[in-house]
Amino acid sequence: MTLFLLIISALYALFTLTLWWTWLRMPITKPTASQADGPSITVIVPVRNEAANISALLGDLARQSYPAFDVIIADDASTDDTRLLVREAMFGFRHPLHLLSLTDKPTASPKKRAISQSIEQARGDLIVTTDGDCRVGPDWLATFAAAYQQTGAKLLSGPVTFTPERTLTDHLQTVEFASLIGSGATTMAMGRPTMCNGANLCYEKRVFMEVGGFAGVDHLASGDDELLMHKIARRYPKGVRFVKAASAIVQTGPHRSWGAFYQQRRRWASKWRAYESYGPTVLAVFIFLSNLAPVLVVAGWLLGFLNVSVLLLVVGLKALPEFLFLRQVLVFLQKKSSVRTIPITQLVYPFYVVFFGLAAQGKGYRWKGRKLE
Numbered sequence: 357m358t359l360f361l362l363i364i365s366a367l368y369a370l371f372t373l374t375l376w377w378t379w380l381r382m383p384i385t386k387p388t389a390s391q392a393d394g395p396s397i398t399v400i401v402p403v404r405n406e407a408a409n410i411s412a413l414l415g416d417l418a419r420q421s422y423p424a425f426d427v428i429i430a431d432d433a434s435t436d437d438t439r440l441l442v443r444e445a446m447f448g449f450r451h452p453l454h455l456l457s458l459t460d461k462p463t464a465s466p467k468k469r470a471i472s473q474s475i476e477q478a479r480g481d482l483i484v485t486t487d488g489d490c491r492v493g494p495d496w497l498a499t500f501a502a503a504y505q506q507t508g509a510k511l512l513s514g515p516v517t518f519t520p521e522r523t524l525t526d527h528l529q530t531v532e533f534a535s536l537i538g539s540g541a542t543t544m545a546m547g548r549p550t551m552c553n554g555a556n557l558c559y560e561k562r563v564f565m566e567v568g569g570f571a572g573v574d575h576l577a578s579g580d581d582e583l584l585m586h587k588i589a590r591r592y593p594k595g596v597r598f599v600k601a602a603s604a605i606v607q608t609g610p611h612r613s614w615g616a617f618y619q620q621r622r623r624w625a626s627k628w629r630a631y632e633s634y635g636p637t638v639l640a641v642f643i644f645l646s647n648l649a650p651v652l653v654v655a656g657w658l659l660g661f662l663n664v665s666v667l668l669l670v671v672g673l674k675a676l677p678e679f680l681f682l683r684q685v686l687v688f689l690q691k692k693s694s695v696r697t698i699p700i701t702q703l704v705y706p707f708y709v710v711f712f713g714l715a716a717q718g719k720g721y722r723w724k725g726r727k728l729e
Contacts, residue, residue: 357652357656357661358662358666361649361652361653361666361670362666362669362670364645364646364649365646365649365650365669365670365673365674366673367642367646368642368646368649368673368674368677369673369674369676369677371642371646372674372677372678372680372681373677373680373681374542375538375539375542375543375681376677376680376681376684378542378545378546379538379541379542379545379681379684379685380684381545382541382542382545382598382600383600384600384601385499385502385503385506385599385600385601385604386499386502386601386603387421387422387495387498387499387501387502387603388498388501388502388505394422394424394498394501394502394505395424395480395481395482395501395504395505396424396425396479396480396481396482397422397424397425397426397480397481397482397483397484397497397500397501397558398425398426398427398428398474398475398478398479398480398482398483398484398561399417399425399426399427399428399484399485399486399497400428400430400470400471400474400475400478400483400484400485401413401427401428401429401430401485401486401487401488402430402432402466402467402470402471402474402485402487402488403429403430403431403432403434403438403487403488404431404432404433404434404438404466404488405434405435405436405438406434406436406438406488406489407434407436407437407438407440407441408489409488409489409490409609410429410438410441410442410488411441411445412491413486413488413489413490413491413492414427414441414442414445414449414453416491416492416493416494416496417451417492418445418449418450418451419494420451420492420494420495420496420497420498421494421495421497421498422495422496422497422498422501424480424501425451425480425484425497426451426452426453426454426479426480427449427451427452427453427454428454428456428474428477428478429442429453429454429455429456429488430456430458430470430471430473430474431455431456431457431458432458432466432467432469432470433458433459438488439455439457442455443455452479454477456470456473456474456477458470458473464574464575464576465570465574465575465576465578465579465580467554467580468570468573468574468579468580469574471485471570471580472569472570475561475564475565475569478561480561481560481561481562482500482501482504482558482559482560482561483558483559483560483561483564484497484500484557484558485554485555485556485557485558485580485581486554486555486556486557486606487554487555487608489608489609490516490555490556490606490607490608491519491606491607491608492606492607493603493604493605495603495604496514496603496604496606498603499514499599499601499603499604500512500514500558500599500604503558503597503599503601503604504558507597508595509595509596509597510559510560510563510588510591510592510595510596511552511557511558511559511560511563511584511585511588511589511595511596511597512557512558512559512596512597512598512599513540513541513544513549513552513553513556513557513558513585513596513597513598513599514553514556514557514558514598514599514604514605514606515537515541515556515598515599515600515601515604515605515606515688515689516533516537516553516555516556516605516606516607516608517530517533517534517537517605517606517607517608517689517690517691518530518533518607518608518609518610519607519608519609519610521610521693521694524697524700525610526610527693527694527697528697528700528701528704529610529611530610530686530689530691530694530697531682531686531694531697531698531701532701532705532708534682534685534686534689534691534694535678535681535682535685536551536553537553537685537689538681538682538684538685539551540552540553540598541598541600542598543639544596544597544598545597545598547593547594548635549585549586549589549596550582550635550636550639551582551636552581552582552585553581554580554581555606555608556604556605556606557581557585558599559584559588563588563591563592563595564584566591567584567587567588567591568587569584570583570584572587573587582636586636600688602688602690605689605690643709644709644710646674647705647706647709647710648706648709648710649670649674649706650670650671650674650706651706651707651710653666653667653670653671654667674702674706675699675702678698678702679698679699679702682695682698682701683695683698686698
């Protein structure tokens, strides 16, 4: 057991240091000065009961520096004033703004349905997706257009973080989310894409159609981002890139309800069963074992099976490389204030990963007021 824990911890340290070094070497994308010949973009925003947030996002979209885009708000049977606010925003909006009202028919994946139906009406060469509770900067679309022109990528993933933190739990969520964004970015840079986030995603409309859209994964509630990315990566192995640019950062609100946090993490964790390629599945199992190792070593030390030297070595192999990597990602995400909470997150995170890794084996969770599988 001791040898197993040490080997897993050493491999994890090497893996994390590789991510850190890859992140440092990734180039920064900057918006181009000339946008006259840039691609046309359709921004798709699936929403359900986002009356508290949608006006702020529409205001951000109205202030975009990039000229060639339109917006589709795909409303999934909202019961609040979401549709009313979108209709009001249409007056005076400088770009085409469309409201697509979806019927409240049962479906395994409401978000995939919203995106698919929106793409059928999309005018843009590029599809950019975000969520109704997000905020974007004025050069958001210009940065994606520049990255597309510079790389020729078929799918571009952008950085996501949280709005300004107010509590310790907000900071802990920021650190955890930074680890996901950083890991997804660096594995893309290494040509082995693993994860992305649908709150900041861009892909060619033509390629979405070419890979069959969400066909084959439309029975799953989650995965409108990662599972689509994997389909595109199989068709275009070098066609998936991360946009490392501060101007491309999307912000969303942290969860302030433990119930909502639990349901979201169960939804995220449940996707691993649908991975067709072995890489993401192996990585998911490896990350689970790497976080299980410190849990086991602490338990072994408390029970007297392991000495303090093994405890410190296993914890050190995990904590030090993680700190280096997470600090760099947080600084990029303009979250320097969260760096000091990295050690606290590292104390909690192994137990968190083990818990949700096991919880994901069960089926079903609630999302947006619906029970989904």
